[in-house]
Amino acid sequence: MFNELNRRFSVPGLRFEQNHNGLISVVIQTAVCTGELFLQGAHITSWRPVGHEPVLWLSQKSNYEKGKPIRGGVPICFPWFGPNANDPTLPAHGFARLQDWQIVDAQHKDGDAIELLLETTIDPFRLIFQVEFGAELKMTLKTQLPQSAKSSQSYEDALHTYFSVSDVRTISIRGLEPVSFMDKVDHAQLKSATHCPILIESETDRVYVDTLSDCVIEDAQGERAIRVTKLGSASTVVWNPWIDKSKRMSDFGDSEWPSMVCIETANVGDSRIRLSPGESHSTTAVISVQALPATSFTGES
Numbered sequence: 001m002f003n004e005l006n007r008r009f010s011v012p013g014l015r016f017e018q019n020h021n022g023l024i025s026v027v028i029q030t031a032v033c034t035g036e037l038f039l040q041g042a043h044i045t046s047w048r049p050v051g052h053e054p055v056l057w058l059s060q061k062s063n064y065e066k067g068k069p070i071r072g073g074v075p076i077c078f079p080w081f082g083p084n085a086n087d088p089t090l091p092a093h094g095f096a097r098l099q100d101w102q103i104v105d106a107q108h109k110d111g112d113a114i115e116l117l118l119e120t121t122i123d124p125f126r127l128i129f130q131v132e133f134g135a136e137l138k139m140t141l142k143t144q145l146p147q148s149a150k151s152s153q154s155y156e157d158a159l160h161t162y163f164s165v166s167d168v169r170t171i172s173i174r175g176l177e178p179v180s181f182m183d184k185v186d187h188a189q190l191k192s193a194t195h196c197p198i199l200i201e202s203e204t205d206r207v208y209v210d211t212l213s214d215c216v217i218e219d220a221q222g223e224r225a226i227r228v229t230k231l232g233s234a235s236t237v238v239w240n241p242w243i244d245k246s247k248r249m250s251d252f253g254d255s256e257w258p259s260m261v262c263i264e265t266a267n268v269g270d271s272r273i274r275l276s277p278g279e280s281h282s283t284t285a286v287i288s289v290q291a292l293p294a295t296s297f298t299g300e301s
């Protein structure tokens, strides 16, 4: 199968591989970046622009098996976020990250970038995932409700991006200072804006509501800032499991929590998307990295 894909999509800097569990991935190696995406879940597992350390975080204990979610990278959450409200036996974050997607196009773009187009169906919706691996990482999840649908339908979506940081206890996250948030670590209470950058000092699981703004992870110790720009997303989720929750996840190493933070580009809760037959919606995230001067982190408290 993956040999057929290599024949069908012969693009310089792109090749298909298959792991020991039969999962097929697209491996990208160009003059501007490296990256990888698994066809299961259209799941981006790595992106590393030239001159930088890897930007996406992956657990050393992740599964890479059919039907199991990969821990890290960019899981696509669809058609619901978190546990299913009506049936707890259904998979958390929906089906999109668990099922095979079909790659329908791969091509070189300006700036030695490579663009992939993948599709899948989650009845009654059709999903198209467009990814551009380049000096920036550009991701768009387009959801279509076919004209033939009998009625309007709603869904939640999220590009649940895991970022690699030097130490989550030393970073600050800017862009959400004026935004209220639902605190999932405190009975999902709606809390007022703090008007301060976010510092991660304990388990953090917040859904920032009604925000279109960029987020910037300032990682002075890692000498870089990571920017998340978004379109078509009204919710931003910030998550770090900290110590106890990490221990409760079998695919998350007990000592891995300091090296990651999630900034998720989403439409959840009251911001869920409702489509009429024939309508579509796109959720886009663009990730960019900027080196920070080494002097900006003194390490002094």
Ligand code: TA6
Pocket: 069, 082, 092, 093, 160, 184, 205, 237, 239, 262, 264
């Ligand atoms: O986005 C934060 C969150 O909803 C957390 O509550 C945590 O469950 C995380 O997603 C990971 O979910 P997963 O199903 O991938 O373990």
